[in-house]
Amino acid sequence: MSDTNLTPAPIDWMALLPIIGVTATGVIAMIIEMIRPRQTNNAIVWCCLIGLGVSAYFVLANWSRPAEETFGGLFMNDRFGQVTQLLLIGVAFITVLFSEGYLREKRVPFGEYYPLVLWSTVGGMIMVATRDLLILFLGLEVLSIALYVLAGLKSGEKRSQEAALKYFLLGAFASGFMLYGIALIYGATGTTHVTGIGELYALRETLVDRYPFNVLYAGIGMVTVGFAFKAALVPFHMWTPDVYHGAPTSVTGFMAAGSKIAAFAALIRFLDGAMDLSSVWLPVLTVLAVLTMFLGNLVALVQRDAKRILAYSSIAHAGYLLVAVIAYSKAQGMFDVEIGYGTVIYYLLAYGAMTLGSFAVLSLTARGGREGTLLEDFHGLWRRAPFPAAMMLIFMASLAGVPLTGGFVGKLLIFKDAIAVDMLWLALVLAVNSVISVFYYLRIVLAIVVREPDLHPTRFAAVNPGLFAACGICGFLLIWIAVAVDPFMKWISPPEQHAIELRESPPESSVE
Amino acid sequence: MEGIPLAAYLSLGAVMFAIGALGVVIRRNPIVIFMCIELMLNAANLTFLAFARYHETPLSRIIDPNDTYMTGQMAVIFVMAVAAAEVAIGLGIIMAIFRSREEIDVDKLNLLRG
Numbered sequence: 001m002s003d004t005n006l007t008p009a010p011i012d013w014m015a016l017l018p019i020i021g022v023t024a025t026g027v028i029a030m031i032i033e034m035i036r037p038r039q040t041n042n043a044i045v046w047c048c049l050i051g052l053g054v055s056a057y058f059v060l061a062n063w064s065r066p067a068e069e070t071f072g073g074l075f076m077n078d079r080f081g082q083v084t085q086l087l088l089i090g091v092a093f094i095t096v097l098f099s100e101g102y103l104r105e106k107r108v109p110f111g112e113y114y115p116l117v118l119w120s121t122v123g124g125m126i127m128v129a130t131r132d133l134l135i136l137f138l139g140l141e142v143l144s145i146a147l148y149v150l151a152g153l154k155s156g157e158k159r160s161q162e163a164a165l166k167y168f169l170l171g172a173f174a175s176g177f178m179l180y181g182i183a184l185i186y187g188a189t190g191t192t193h194v195t196g197i198g199e200l201y202a203l204r205e206t207l208v209d210r211y212p213f214n215v216l217y218a219g220i221g222m223v224t225v226g227f228a229f230k231a232a233l234v235p236f237h238m239w240t241p242d243v244y245h246g247a248p249t250s251v252t253g254f255m256a257a258g259s260k261i262a263a264f265a266a267l268i269r270f271l272d273g274a275m276d277l278s279s280v281w282l283p284v285l286t287v288l289a290v291l292t293m294f295l296g297n298l299v300a301l302v303q304r305d306a307k308r309i310l311a312y313s314s315i316a317h318a319g320y321l322l323v324a325v326i327a328y329s330k331a332q333g334m335f336d337v338e339i340g341y342g343t344v345i346y347y348l349l350a351y352g353a354m355t356l357g358s359f360a361v362l363s364l365t366a367r368g369g370r371e372g373t374l375l376e377d378f379h380g381l382w383r384r385a386p387f388p389a390a391m392m393l394i395f396m397a398s399l400a401g402v403p404l405t406g407g408f409v410g411k412l413l414i415f416k417d418a419i420a421v422d423m424l425w426l427a428l429v430l431a432v433n434s435v436i437s438v439f440y441y442l443r444i445v446l447a448i449v450v451r452e453p454d455l456h457p458t459r460f461a462a463v464n465p466g467l468f469a470a471c472g473i474c475g476f477l478l479i480w481i482a483v484a485v486d487p488f489m490k491w492i493s494p495p496e497q498h499a500i501e502l503r504e505s506p507p508e509s510s511v512e
Numbered sequence: 513m514e515g516i517p518l519a520a521y522l523s524l525g526a527v528m529f530a531i532g533a534l535g536v537v538i539r540r541n542p543i544v545i546f547m548c549i550e551l552m553l554n555a556a557n558l559t560f561l562a563f564a565r566y567h568e569t570p571l572s573r574i575i576d577p578n579d580t581y582m583t584g585q586m587a588v589i590f591v592m593a594v595a596a597a598e599v600a601i602g603l604g605i606i607m608a609i610f611r612s613r614e615e616i617d618v619d620k621l622n623l624l625r626g
Binding site for chain 1 (some may be wrong): 556558563587
């Protein structure tokens with residue numbers, strides 16, 4: 001590992017290109033912000049969209065390469081990382097697409113918004129593509145610090161300030177926990193790489209009996225607490241509704257989708273490393289999943305504010321995702337069950353599309369610097385903006401799990417996985433919660449489609465092409481992944497599995 | 513290693529971390545809360561350094577001890593940089609709030625609830 005000669009190990013720059021691409025786009029956008037004419041942000045928006053497209057192309061250029069670690073084990077280039085990076089780039093793309101109109105109506109037309117969104121995305125992309133805990137922490141901080149600023153973007157508005165402060169204090173608190181956990185894991189194993197945990201476990205027979213595995217357990221526990229904060233799992237969720245409510249709506253959408261994708265992908269990477277100890281942490285995660293699903297759904301029932309309803313719904317969806325993660329982890333220890341990360345990725349994509357899309361539609365109530373987010377404020381939306389309202393129906397149907405939508409197929413996949421690993425009761429909890437959730441999604445649908453404004457008609461912002469496109473893309477994605485489940489799952493599965501399937505398929509074709 | 517045992521450093525780190533975590537929960541001034549968070553990060557730093565200095569682990573047969581030694585020290589530099597960035601952002605947010613409300617008690621920041 002550490003040769004005394006000073007030639008560094010060869011670095012695979014190709015694998016890093018997506019991250020470099022997004023970072024550089026952010027820098028260019030910042031420069032345009034400084035030299036542009038003051039009226040519009042259009043040049044910045046176009047620059048960001050093109051840069052994100054190019055970065056997505058870079059990800060696809062790495063697509064068929066074998067999984068390997070570069071940068072001395074700091075950067076993992078595999079299909080899982082590539083797919084999640086692609087998801088994050090997509091989330092940033094759609095956020096940039098619908099933000100401009102909203103920011104102008106909200107009277108915060110700051111060009112700095114776009115570089116911050118991109119750099120936050122970079123943090124997420126680093127998180128999902130590393131198995132080194134220290135780099136993971138670094139990525140998490142890059143993701144979060146940009147989001148703290150974005151949450152307080154409308155600095156004159158008290159709600160926005162309050163959201164920024166709450167998010168900042170609780171986020172920093174959580175990263176303190178995570179960091180201390182990393183320090184303990186490092187102390188037990190001597191490395192910050194997650195594979196060290198498995199290697200230490202493999203040596204357990206040869207160790208003197210007093211070796212402090214407790215240090216390792218404590219470390220894993222504290223890192224999990226850090227993740228639970230980021231992914232908004234009960235009982236570490238209390239910041240979520242307040243921050244989602246107070247932050248500007250486009251930021252909320254980005255935060256809800258992007259930060260959850262990054263947190264869950266990184267959580268899987270971490271748990272993969274700690275898989276040998278799964279008998280310790282699986283019961284804890286199971287309890288968290290049940291609490292998260294029930295609390296998210298039950299509290300959402302009594303909310304009156306559309307953004308808060310969606311915030312609690314996002315907590316509930318974190319619970320569903322955790323069930324998928326538990327099924328995936330449990331299957332690793334069973335000989336007869338094979339469950340890949342496909343379900344988690346599928347649900348993350350569906351969740352990202354429906355959450356981002358619904359926040360895009362909610363952003364329509366911002367007008368002239370004011371924004372009402374109570375359910376009453378959405379009365380009559382479908383008359384004023386039929387297309388976004390129609391898309392909102394798809395998003396709500398998908399969130400509630402109505403058949404023929406991505407959300408339904410995702411829940412079905414999780415349900416099947418949970419049954420496959422003998423956790424029927426957990427699958428039933430998921431199903432019950434899914435039914436509960438229909439009620440509050442129905443209230444949003446009623447507010448938008450059925451109810452008429454009573455006294456003063458609400459004035460909505462004009463639908464701009466960006467928002468139109470963002471809703472359209474999200475709606476199309478949700479239907480498309482529901483129809484084309486198998487091709488999609490095959491596309492995201494690692495190339496090794498492809499090879500096996502290809503080897504198996506020729507006999508079949510010869511029979512035909 | 514002669515002199516101060518590893519356990520002493522780890523205990524100091526754990527106590528600092530506990531004081532910091534407790535402070536975040538019970539104090540009401542955001543700046544003090546923020547100081548407590550810094551205390552937690554520094555407790556992690558101290559733990560990293562202590563482990564780096566006493567770098568014998570069962571994995572020392574697989575991992576080069578020099579790597580272990582460097583990782584812990586490098587981690588501290590990283591964390592210090594991250595903490596500095598957090599200070600810049602955090603104090604900015606607190607300043608923005610103080611300017612518009614003239615007080616920063618977290619109990620009085622209660623517009624968002626339900």
